[in-house]
Amino acid sequence: MEKVERLTEVLRKLNTPGAAEAVREEARVLLREINPAELSLAEQKLIEEGVDPQDLRHLCAVHLEVLDEQLREVRGRLAPGHVLDTLYREHDEILHFLDLLDSVNERLQKEKEYDPGNPAYDMLRHLAEHLVAAEKHHAREEDVLFPEMEKRGITGPPRIMRLEHNDLRPRKHRLLELAEGVSGMEFARFREELAQLTAYVGFHLRDHIFKENTILYPTALEVIPDEATWAEMKSRCDAIGYCCFTPTH
Numbered sequence: 001m002e003k004v005e006r007l008t009e010v011l012r013k014l015n016t017p018g019a020a021e022a023v024r025e026e027a028r029v030l031l032r033e034i035n036p037a038e039l040s041l042a043e044q045k046l047i048e049e050g051v052d053p054q055d056l057r058h059l060c061a062v063h064l065e066v067l068d069e070q071l072r073e074v075r076g077r078l079a080p081g082h083v084l085d086t087l088y089r090e091h092d093e094i095l096h097f098l099d100l101l102d103s104v105n106e107r108l109q110k111e112k113e114y115d116p117g118n119p120a121y122d123m124l125r126h127l128a129e130h131l132v133a134a135e136k137h138h139a140r141e142e143d144v145l146f147p148e149m150e151k152r153g154i155t156g157p158p159r160i161m162r163l164e165h166n167d168l169r170p171r172k173h174r175l176l177e178l179a180e181g182v183s184g185m186e187f188a189r190f191r192e193e194l195a196q197l198t199a200y201v202g203f204h205l206r207d208h209i210f211k212e213n214t215i216l217y218p219t220a221l222e223v224i225p226d227e228a229t230w231a232e233m234k235s236r237c238d239a240i241g242y243c244c245f246t247p248t249h
């Protein structure tokens with residue numbers, strides 16, 4: 001059987017609750033020998049067969065372990081300043097903002113009324129500004145990285161990533177609006193909306209980053225092997241520009 005077919009079969013079995021240890025072992029062996037492009041194709045196939053992309057989130061721990069191994073290996077191969085190296089480093093920053101957002105939210109949920117002297121509000125505004133400023137990161141993905149992948153037949157994952165950008169964008173803007181408008185709002189409503197947005201953006205943006213880190217970017221590296229294309233992509237990325245939080249070298 002073709003590798004992609006075998007993998008599709010194993011992923012399908014893994015995705016059923018209570019998969020047997022034998023299946024897990026089969027998956028571990030198979031997942032180690034396939035490359036990210038084949039993994040993407042198998043996942044694309046499942047989606048085409050009608051598996052809800054949301055369900056692919058629940059691929060079991062075996063798959064996650066192997067993806068994590070691959071992630072470390074892929075990042076280790078990237079020179080500083082490579083298009084993907086910069087995108088990866090920006091993800092690290094965004095994940096850090098999300099952790100801080102969780103703790104600011106937790107702190108503000110304990111408040112009974114707005115207190116302009118509380119530094120947590122400044123912190124919230126800064127974090128929301130940073131999350132909104134990640135648009136340049138998404139623009140480099142959508143206008144430079146994804147089209148190069150699509151040209152090479154990888155269409156499913158970029159399509160899902162674009163949908164997720166569109167879904168998250170208004171919520172990040174709303175978070176900023178909330179942070180800037182707290183003094184003029186009923187406090188209980190502020191607190192409730194803050195809790196909802198923090199939970200939604202936190203979950204979905206972490207999930208989005210995880211998929212890009214472990215599937216999409218490694219696939220890109222696999223299907224775009226030549227340095228000349230990456231160099232040309234890099235100059236298009238430079239033209240779009242970077243985020244206020246992009247680490248410099």
Ligand SMILES: [Fe+2]
Pocket residue numbers: 138141161165208212
């Ligand atoms: Fe993205």
Ligand SMILES: [Fe+2]
Pocket residue numbers: 087091137138141209212
């Ligand atoms: Fe990203």
